[in-house]
Amino acid sequence: MSNIIECINLSHVYPTGFSAIKGINLKVKSGEIVAILGQNGSGKTTLVKHFNGLLKPTGGTVSINGLDTAKQTVFNLSSHAGYVFQNPNHQLFATSVLAELEFGPKNQGLANDEIAARVKETADFFQLHSIINEHPLRLSFPLRKIVAMASIYAMRPSIFILDEPTTGQDHGGAEKVRKFLRKLQDDEKTVILVTHDMPLVAEIADRVIAMWSSEIISTANPREFFYDLTTMKKTKLQQPQVTALSHRLQNKVLTDGITLTVPETINALEKVLT
Amino acid sequence: MISEIIRIENFSYQYAHTDKPALVDINLSIKKGEYLAIIGPCGAGKTSLALSLNGIVPHMTVGEMRGKVFVDGIDTTQSEVSDLAHIVGMVFDNPEYQLSQSTVLSEMAIGLENIGVPRDEMLKRIAESLEIVGLSGLEERSPLALSGGQQQRLAIAAALSMYPKVLVLDEPTSNLDPMGKEEVFAVAARLNREKQMTVVIVEHEVEVIADYADRVIVLDQGQIVNSGNVNEIFSDVDSLARVGIRPPQVTAVTAGLEKKGFNFQSLPVTLDEAEATFSEWLKQDKVSA
Amino acid sequence: MAGEIAIPITYISGNSWFHKLHPIPKLIWSIGALVLAFSTRNPLFLLCFFLFGLLLIILAGILKNHLKVLMILLPISLSFIVLQSLAPAFPRPWVAISELGPFTIYQEGIYSGISLFLRCLAAVNFASLMILTTHPSDLFTALHKIGMPHQANFMVSTSLQLIPIVQREFIIILSAQRSRGMKSTGFSAAIPSIVPVFAGTIERIQQLSLSLASRAFGSKGIKTNIREVKATFKDYASGIIGLGFTFVGAWYLIYFGDELDWSEDALLPVLFSEILVVGSAIIFIGTIFFFWRKAKG
Numbered sequence: 001m002s003n004i005i006e007c008i009n010l011s012h013v014y015p016t017g018f019s020a021i022k023g024i025n026l027k028v029k030s031g032e033i034v035a036i037l038g039q040n041g042s043g044k045t046t047l048v049k050h051f052n053g054l055l056k057p058t059g060g061t062v063s064i065n066g067l068d069t070a071k072q073t074v075f076n077l078s079s080h081a082g083y084v085f086q087n088p089n090h091q092l093f094a095t096s097v098l099a100e101l102e103f104g105p106k107n108q109g110l111a112n113d114e115i116a117a118r119v120k121e122t123a124d125f126f127q128l129h130s131i132i133n134e135h136p137l138r139l140s141f142p143l144r145k146i147v148a149m150a151s152i153y154a155m156r157p158s159i160f161i162l163d164e165p166t167t168g169q170d171h172g173g174a175e176k177v178r179k180f181l182r183k184l185q186d187d188e189k190t191v192i193l194v195t196h197d198m199p200l201v202a203e204i205a206d207r208v209i210a211m212w213s214s215e216i217i218s219t220a221n222p223r224e225f226f227y228d229l230t231t232m233k234k235t236k237l238q239q240p241q242v243t244a245l246s247h248r249l250q251n252k253v254l255t256d257g258i259t260l261t262v263p264e265t266i267n268a269l270e271k272v273l274t
Numbered sequence: 275m276i277s278e279i280i281r282i283e284n285f286s287y288q289y290a291h292t293d294k295p296a297l298v299d300i301n302l303s304i305k306k307g308e309y310l311a312i313i314g315p316c317g318a319g320k321t322s323l324a325l326s327l328n329g330i331v332p333h334m335t336v337g338e339m340r341g342k343v344f345v346d347g348i349d350t351t352q353s354e355v356s357d358l359a360h361i362v363g364m365v366f367d368n369p370e371y372q373l374s375q376s377t378v379l380s381e382m383a384i385g386l387e388n389i390g391v392p393r394d395e396m397l398k399r400i401a402e403s404l405e406i407v408g409l410s411g412l413e414e415r416s417p418l419a420l421s422g423g424q425q426q427r428l429a430i431a432a433a434l435s436m437y438p439k440v441l442v443l444d445e446p447t448s449n450l451d452p453m454g455k456e457e458v459f460a461v462a463a464r465l466n467r468e469k470q471m472t473v474v475i476v477e478h479e480v481e482v483i484a485d486y487a488d489r490v491i492v493l494d495q496g497q498i499v500n501s502g503n504v505n506e507i508f509s510d511v512d513s514l515a516r517v518g519i520r521p522p523q524v525t526a527v528t529a530g531l532e533k534k535g536f537n538f539q540s541l542p543v544t545l546d547e548a549e550a551t552f553s554e555w556l557k558q559d560k561v562s563a
Numbered sequence: 564m565a566g567e568i569a570i571p572i573t574y575i576s577g578n579s580w581f582h583k584l585h586p587i588p589k590l591i592w593s594i595g596a597l598v599l600a601f602s603t604r605n606p607l608f609l610l611c612f613f614l615f616g617l618l619l620i621i622l623a624g625i626l627k628n629h630l631k632v633l634m635i636l637l638p639i640s641l642s643f644i645v646l647q648s649l650a651p652a653f654p655r656p657w658v659a660i661s662e663l664g665p666f667t668i669y670q671e672g673i674y675s676g677i678s679l680f681l682r683c684l685a686a687v688n689f690a691s692l693m694i695l696t697t698h699p700s701d702l703f704t705a706l707h708k709i710g711m712p713h714q715a716n717f718m719v720s721t722s723l724q725l726i727p728i729v730q731r732e733f734i735i736i737l738s739a740q741r742s743r744g745m746k747s748t749g750f751s752a753a754i755p756s757i758v759p760v761f762a763g764t765i766e767r768i769q770q771l772s773l774s775l776a777s778r779a780f781g782s783k784g785i786k787t788n789i790r791e792v793k794a795t796f797k798d799y800a801s802g803i804i805g806l807g808f809t810f811v812g813a814w815y816l817i818y819f820g821d822e823l824d825w826s827e828d829a830l831l832p833v834l835f836s837e838i839l840v841v842g843s844a845i846i847f848i849g850t851i852f853f854f855w856r857k858a859k860g
């Protein structure tokens with residue numbers, strides 16, 4: 001598997017002089033789901049904006065699918081890396097969900113029948129047929145987020161950058177997002193997940209990158225990351241509740257290590273209790 | 275005797291141009307000093323219910339109302355929103371959308387100016403409220419330069435300065451990072467425990483609610499489908515699933531084990547309860563039933 | 564990009580005599596200055612008036628900020644010279660003094676152009692003096708005391724806050740839409756960029772109105788103010804002097820209007836006039852071009 005995203009000594013200093021990220025070295029393999037964690041202001045958003053060219057490095061390099069982003073336009077990179085913004089209201093402008101889904105493919109200059117095929121496949125997957133003619137701004141917030149994600153999906157990028165996909169969602173909406181991510185995983189898409197949702201990270205991420213004060217201070221798989229209480233304390237992040245439970249029960253109950261999800265915890269406890 | 279601060283009687287509300295009512299036959303009594311959590315899926319009517327507590331529903335919305343809402347004895351249909359402002363403080367989900375002034379101080383002053391508080395008293399109340407939420411010293415800062423958590427605490431402080439009896443928070447942490455969420459929950463808890471403030475909070479973070487709330491009501495399609503303390507509500511996992519709510523993770527784990535044949539006296543709803551439950555279990559070395 | 568086109572006309576805090584002066588006399592002086600400037604076309608008077616305003620600005624310590632404003636206004640004001648010289652807003656007959664290609668330069672036009680130019684600058688000096696040294700809240704607090712509704716104060720300060728917010732949102736929306744392959748220029752970029760701004764602003768204002776209602780906005784009864792604006796003897800005196808000066812000055816200028824009309828006497832050398840007109844045109848067009856290029860990003 002090749003590196004679909006590669007950052008070499010990447011740094012970005014804003015015109016105001018603020019150094020948002022420094023010395024970032026990062027390799028993401030094709031098909032990986034990488035979660036980027038950290039408090040607001042740690043540099044997460046600045047980092048991922050380099051992946052579709054919205055920001056260009058002020059130091060170091062970023063390459064996407066082998067392309068040096070400094071030499072590419074956002075337009076070119078948008079077919080490689082789709083960025084779903086945190087607030088769907090920043091994207092939705094059309095008079096129907098259908099038009100929203102068509103927007104990306106149209107911009108890509110596809111033929112009409114190809115656009116129609118993409119829209120149908122997207123609507124099928126996200127179950128949007130019942131609201132395909134609705135005005136996006138009349139939809140509930142969780143549905144708007146789904147439409148925003150769908151409109152990026154319709155562009156068929158190989159990399160998905162999702163900024164806080166479960167924030168502002170109720171439990172049903174969050175479950176829909178989880179389903180979407182699992183499908184992306186099955187389709188072997190690369191996903192960059194910027195999120196505060198620790199249970200989601202524990203469930204789906206292959207790798208966790210924690211940022212603090214403009215730098216990457218940890219990269220590990222979720223199991224290692226959630227066990228590392230020092231880093232968690234430093235970045236002021238919390239373990240998912242089941243992980244915290246398994247951690248507390250370490251010496252008394254579970255000796256196989258911490259658990260990450262509800263099913264895993266059930267199985268681990270079942271083993272011990274029988 | 276603990277008295278009632280809010281009474282809702284057979285309250286129904288339907289927004290104009292909609293085909294379903296937003297709230298149906300709500301009957302609810304909220305006691306002074308209570309920490310009440312309202313949970314439910316999106317569209318259940320939680321925000322409509324919260325907004326009826328200070329008269330925004332029905333005075334600032336267009337629709338049909340039936341039944342009554344009494345706040346501190348006052349019938350909301352017979353008074354203006356501005357009259358209820360010093361009884362019920364309201365905090366909304368988007369921190370930035372609530373702020374409009376160029377300094378923290380002038381933001382805090384708006385409410386007090388509106389109710390005609392004398393200038394000296396204003397400065398005193400502002401200093402007090404900022405201290406409670408932990409924002410002292412930031413009077414001259416621009417609200418837009420604050421973090422999300424700080425902005426939301428500012429919104430709380432602005433509400434507090436009116437000396438309300440009830441603080442209503444509508445999904446106050448949905449737009450905040452983990453640190454910000456913790457700050458807001460801590461402030462709400464402190465107000466409830468130290469100042470006996472009645473707190474009504476609409477939230478999705480069930481793990482946190484289990485730690486703080488005295489009572490939980492579950493709303494679905496405009497109706498209260500369940501009401502009780504945190505243990506009663508969160509251990510009824512099937513009932514929650516029917517309305518699309520998941521319980522705290524530790525409760526889900528225990529419910530899952532129950533389905534596999536294990537017996538528990540009661541399902542834990544907080545981390546501490548779960549730790550105790552399982553530690554206890556292992557001491558007694560229970561096996562499947 | 565869009566974020567750099569900030570509005571330089573905002574309150575600058577400071578401690579000068581002008582900052583401490585009550586907003587109402589300042590308002591009187593500003594309006595009075597406008598009245599005086601428009602009461603005459605005499606270039607010498609206008610020039611002195613302009614210099615006097617400049618002196619006050621230096622005393623108030625706001626020269627740097629004021630110059631930023633002038634930088635934008637100067638080239639645009641020069642257009643007056645160009646336009647007036649070719650088509651004077653002045654009673655006929657006109658005396659032609661030069662021909663430049665298809666255009667004729669008139670004596671009255673030059674005179675009128677220079678007057679308008681100086682009028683504009685003089686008026687701006689005093690407007691600047693007012694705006695840069697007065698916090699909007701203080702102005703409206705003062706107006707509130709003499710009967711203006713409380714809401715107006717609030718509307719102004721809120722609108723001022725809204726401008727940088729909307730700018731910021733616009734930039735985010737452009738990023739979001741570009742990420743969907745939208746080309747950033749051209750007609751097709753207009754709707755995807757602007758509709759979300761409007762929708763977002765409307766939603767923001769709706770939420771804000773609920774938040775304010777929850778803080779008793781719109782309540783009847785006496786309102787208080789956290790800002791204090793006290794009127795002292797100094798302030799009353801300035802106000803009265805300002806009014807007096809305006810009335811007397813305006814009367815003088817209008818009464819002696821004919822004698823102060825130097826349009827026949829102030830004959831400028833032909834070459835100078837030509838250079839003035841052509842130079843102004845170049846600077847004016849050049850500035851427009853410069854801003855157009857800058858906005859393109």
